[in-house]
Amino acid sequence: MDRIKATYLIETGLDPELAAQAIAGEQSSGTFVRVPGETDELIERFAARVESVSRLDSVSVPSLPGHRVHDRPYQRAEIAISWPIENFGGNLPVLISTLQGNLYELSQLSGLRLLDVELPQSFTKPFTGPRFGIGGTRKIAGVYGRPLIGTIIKPSVGLSPSQTADRVRQLASAGIDFIKDDELMANPNHSPLSDRVAAVMPILHEHAERSGKKVLYAFNISDELDAAQRHYDKVVEAGGSCVMVSLNSVGLVGVKKLCDRGELPVHGHRNGWGMLNRHPAFGIEFQAYQKLWRLAGVDQIHVNGIANKFWEPDESVVRSLRACQSPVGQGCDFPVLPVVSSGQWGGQAFETYRLTRTVDLLYLAGGGIMAHPDGIAGGVAAIQQAWSGAIAGRTLQQTAAEHAEFRHAVEKFS
């Protein structure tokens, strides 16, 4: 029987082997006492197994409260646990309940972080994965050999559909590839989604007819499921080309249901992610997290950006970008388009390209375009110039010397 294997960082006042056994017990046939019926045969077939325990450093102060053993330093270790795939029944929520579930509450642990999960082909095979991903999104946009350049409508809330449409007209004329709603803008009274679709799509259709270029607009359809489905319908009916969902707020099952429709790329916004990831000894690594969403079928997923406005160090952002470029599992590619965002204005293109050597990304700038000193057209041009320069091996300084719009961006934002 194939097995699913998860690796964790743990921190414990116990012998790490014992703590690993506690995890394996809690997440398969065990409870706090041995119960009748937990036969050796049943354990052999269904129990989770500790595959490895590698000790790391130890710390004197526990990362989390509630550890009930205090007689030694808190040992950190990287452990691997495996389960027979039979336990899951091809069920993503049960996979999550098994990998995470009650584990974060175990008093044997003062730290737990899910680092990665290895999924055998027998588990991933029934999933369709992203219907569009990198190739499908590029095909709609007609953009090859460079990142897609996009923006978020700002101010995030408060604009009417016609004010939104005005910005869309300017952005399209400026040559943008992709536009999205902010995650705070979904279906409020002052800008109902259907009115926004009705105001925006004719502008993009006109633009496509005139220029031959199709701009993607990711309408934020995050809502209760029936409403989200209606929003999706509206976008399809209006000839739209993308929808956005807030992954953590909508939840896995709802997101998968929307992805399964398969008519539009789904832009996955990961707001809420910080709560799951920011503490270094707690939570979940993006490496594991993004696999779940790719199995659900998300086509584009946020990874933050180099020199972002948030807390995340560049090194972590680069790891997230790389995670998106790696297969979900053996024989399961499920390519997903990484979305680089947060405080981006073009200047970060050079470091992003140097560190990742990829152009398979969607580069989003909100304020970096909207607040450019030469206006929206200047903002879009500056980012195009930055990426052309970065790909051609120019430095930020050389590119600024060559292009006025990018130079003005450097002057304002750097």
Added chain:
Amino acid sequence: MDRIKATYLIETGLDPELAAQAIAGEQSSGTFVRVPGETDELIERFAARVESVSRLDSVSVPSLPGHRVHDRPYQRAEIAISWPIENFGGNLPVLISTLQGNLYELSQLSGLRLLDVELPQSFTKPFTGPRFGIGGTRKIAGVYGRPLIGTIIKPSVGLSPSQTADRVRQLASAGIDFIKDDELMANPNHSPLSDRVAAVMPILHEHAERSGKKVLYAFNISDELDAAQRHYDKVVEAGGSCVMVSLNSVGLVGVKKLCDRGELPVHGHRNGWGMLNRHPAFGIEFQAYQKLWRLAGVDQIHVNGIANKFWEPDESVVRSLRACQSPVGQGCDFPVLPVVSSGQWGGQAFETYRLTRTVDLLYLAGGGIMAHPDGIAGGVAAIQQAWSGAIAGRTLQQTAAEHAEFRHAVEKFS
């Protein structure tokens, strides 16, 4: 315009008023620079507002990494932020994206915990809430004046449908009120949900005919949405009386869709909760969390138990129980049945009752029943005896002296 108000614990190296302003800006009309169109009128109507900032203690070591200011101790404060309800459009995912969203990633903060949210009636009114809750669950079980007593089928994984049915027969004969699947047991090949329903329900129907007592069985229907709906159908067709979902794994929108069917009480398992709550300066308080699930319509929700097997202190469990007993908001009761669970065996009944003075709860014991020295019947009797004793004002010792089964439980588990 009515406003939604959230309170947070923050920790910051900045002046806490400035940090509060950063939160308000990020979660409404702002971005990292002021953008054209962010007019005073728009800000006045849509921007989030800092309602209060109360300084607490300060700490020298930041709780989270990535804080970019280091010139002073990290000040903790309780702050309140409000938003006009117009921003949300009656949309639960957008409420979550606004209350949590990118906030946990802000580099201005080294700690953030959502403590509570106040929802005006104009926001809660369109929601139906729990269709069954406390009263509806009691009515099905025919249990009044005392807690419902329940159990989890153990071993969690590996039993066949007929082995499960055998346990159900014994449990029903022993007088149990409620039985549930473990969160790890959903729809695996060795116990497909439809086979489990087909094996279990006839036993419960026979028992009901013989004894007049209807035992609830919460089948774990956690799965992708279409599959979960089919599981729900199976339970309804077989005359079942309850379903269970893993709230965090299925996600809000999927859970709400299942609750909206309204034919069966939905038992909400909160596995994964530790990741959202265990760090004291990070995450979300149960007080806020449970309101979201009550709005979604969950009828029963886990709160852990006194002297549990996990990390959580009793004081926190008591607060969670009280949260379930309080209204969701003004004019919005949405009563939910708290589920007391984790390492329970009856001995905790006395302290649970002393600390909460309520019998409106579902008391779950897994190993505490299955591993009782007198077998399942003894395990159920011991818990019934414990709760009768607690409600009658007896002590644990008096109750143990009066009842052999409870005495044997004390000897094994305490």
